[in-house]
Amino acid sequence: MLDIKLIRSNPEKVKEALKKRKEKINLEGILKLDQERRELLLKAGALKEKRNTVSEEIGKLKKEKKDAQEKILAMKEVSTKIKELDTLIKKVEEEINKTLLEIPNIPHESVPLGEDEKDNTEIKKWGEPREFDFTPLPHWDIGEALDILDFEKGAKVASARFTVLKGMGAKLERALINFMLDLHTNEHGYKEIFPPFLVNAETMTGTGQLPKFESDLFKCENGLYLVPTAEVPLTNLHRQEILNDDDLPLYYTAYTACFRKEAGSYGKDVRGLIRQHQFNKVELVKICRPEDSYNELEALTKNAEEVLKRLEIPYRVIVLCTGDMGFSAAKTYCRPRKNIERYHPAVTVKIFKPEEQ
RNA sequence: GGAGAGAUGACCGAGUGGCCGAAGGUGGUUGCCUGCUAAGCAAUUGAGCGGGUUAAGGCCUGCUCCGAGGGUUCGAAUCCCUCUCUCUCCGCCA
Numbered sequence: 001m002l003d004i005k006l007i008r009s010n011p012e013k014v015k016e017a018l019k020k021r022k023e024k025i026n027l028e029g030i031l032k033l034d035q036e037r038r039e040l041l042l043k044a045g046a047l048k049e050k051r052n053t054v055s056e057e058i059g060k061l062k063k064e065k066k067d068a069q070e071k072i073l074a075m076k077e078v079s080t081k082i083k084e085l086d087t088l089i090k091k092v093e094e095e096i097n098k099t100l101l102e103i104p105n106i107p108h109e110s111v112p113l114g115e116d117e118k119d120n121t122e123i124k125k126w127g128e129p130r131e132f133d134f135t136p137l138p139h140w141d142i143g144e145a146l147d148i149l150d151f152e153k154g155a156k157v158a159s160a161r162f163t164v165l166k167g168m169g170a171k172l173e174r175a176l177i178n179f180m181l182d183l184h185t186n187e188h189g190y191k192e193i194f195p196p197f198l199v200n201a202e203t204m205t206g207t208g209q210l211p212k213f214e215s216d217l218f219k220c221e222n223g224l225y226l227v228p229t230a231e232v233p234l235t236n237l238h239r240q241e242i243l244n245d246d247d248l249p250l251y252y253t254a255y256t257a258c259f260r261k262e263a264g265s266y267g268k269d270v271r272g273l274i275r276q277h278q279f280n281k282v283e284l285v286k287i288c289r290p291e292d293s294y295n296e297l298e299a300l301t302k303n304a305e306e307v308l309k310r311l312e313i314p315y316r317v318i319v320l321c322t323g324d325m326g327f328s329a330a331k332t333y334c335r336p337r338k339n340i341e342r343y344h345p346a347v348t349v350k351i352f353k354p355e356e357q
Numbered sequence: 358g359g360a361g362a363g364a365u366g367a368c369c370g371a372g373u374g375g376c377c378g379a380a381g382g383u384g385g386u387u388g389c390c391u392g393c394u395a396a397g398c399a400a401u402u403g404a405g406c407g408g409g410u411u412a413a414g415g416c417c418u419g420c421u422c423c424g425a426g427g428g429u430u431c432g433a434a435u436c437c438c439u440c441u442c443u444c445u446c447c448g449c450c451a
Contacts, residue, residue, distance in 0.1 A: 037406095037407095038406090038407065038408090041406070041407050041408090041420080042407070042408070042419090042420095044420075045406095045407070045408085045419055045420045045421090046419080046420090048419085048420055048421085049419060049420070051431075051432080052420090052432085054431070054432090055375075055431050055432040056375070056376090056432080057431095058375085058431050058432070059374095059375040059376085059431090059432070060375085060376095062375085062431095063375085068431080071431070072430095072431045072432095073431085074431085075431040075432080076430095076431065078431085079430085079431070079432090242367090242404095244367095
């Protein structure tokens with residue numbers, strides 16, 4: 001969420017950012033509300049000052065056993081007015097806050113301008129895709145053939161977009177989680193965290209999932225939400241805390257299962273493990289000084305790339321354009337769900353060999 | 358689920374209607390001292406939101422904040438109601 005002060009003092013910059021992101025949000029409205037709020041604050045403040053001083057006088061008069069009735073009556077009226085103003089201020093503030101939560105982050109200047117996926121820029125490619133002298137099968141066929149993936153059972157015990165891992169498939173999943181956590185904790189200096197998989201609404205708001213993207217989340221009856229990524233509990237570990245400069249930067253890594261409703265994706269990626277309601281992820285989060293954040297992002301991306309290098313999976317890193325970035329991002333190397341893009345022989349050949357399309 | 362206790366500043370901890378943004382201590386910062394030495398002395402040290410002023414650092418000023426929200430009152434950390442969280446004991450489940 002952007003600071004209202006930034007918008008107030010630098011409206012052109014914010015307008016520019018919104019334009020880049022293809023967001024149609026009217027800043028004039030919020031600026032007017034902000035102005036209104038400050039005017040009301042001034043009025044209420046003056047009345048409160050009066051109430052405070054006169055109330056003190058009343059206290060003194062009473063102590064001296066003098067009559068204070070007149071002043072009490074006058075203050076009664078003032079109090080009523082204050083109450084009215086306070087109610088109004090609260091209403092205006094709620095309105096401002098609501099609008100602020102709808103405004104996305106300002107893109108970093110290095111982010112390419114663009115509309116959508118097709119305008120993302122590739123900045124790095126690693127590894128040679130393997131050559132096959134046959135047509136490779138997609139993972140869902142191989143997985144079922146090996147009896148390590150079972151999509152039908154997933155649908156049976158839960159629903160579509162759930163998968164049961166069996167035997168070596170389950171072991172492989174567990175091994176990958178351990179491999180990544182070990183790598184990031186032993187060699188990259190991250191602290192391992194095991195956070196709750198369910199979080200409250202404040203936490204979801206802290207990372208920008210709420211209020212705008214509630215329909216993407218699974219919500220429990222008691223009001224808690226299933227985490228869509230470990231980023232949510234990790235970044236919220238320090239929500240509304242003032243961190244000591246000496247303690248920065250903080251590097252956290254965590255495994256969680258991730259839960260996403262995938263609303264509006266009917267018919268997309270219906271096969272295989274690409275778009276699941278539940279999947280496993282090892283997340284990297286850094287909390288650092290603002291001036292260091294872009295360097296830290298570069299280092300973090302390298303840490304993530306290391307996983308793919310060691311697994312010998314060819315990949316490419318793309319920087320998302322302004323139109324394709326996530327709501328609260330200022331710069332991203334990840335598309336949702338794809339992160340650093342890997343080479344899947346049967347699925348992503350085109351990305352790696354565009355000339356053969 | 359039942360019974361009880363509690364929530365105050367970075368931390369500990371006083372405070373039951375006006376003189377409390379809040380005693381005292383710890384910690385932090387600054388200065389002094391330098392043969393009682395992992396010490397002593399002194400000063401200083403919360404935040405948010407506004408307003409004024411300044412080239413700026415800053416300075417002046419108002420309001421709000423004692424878990425959250427509401428209420429009583431001229432006036433609430435202090436009284437009343439609701440909620441949340443923490444702790445202890447009992448039960449239940451595993």
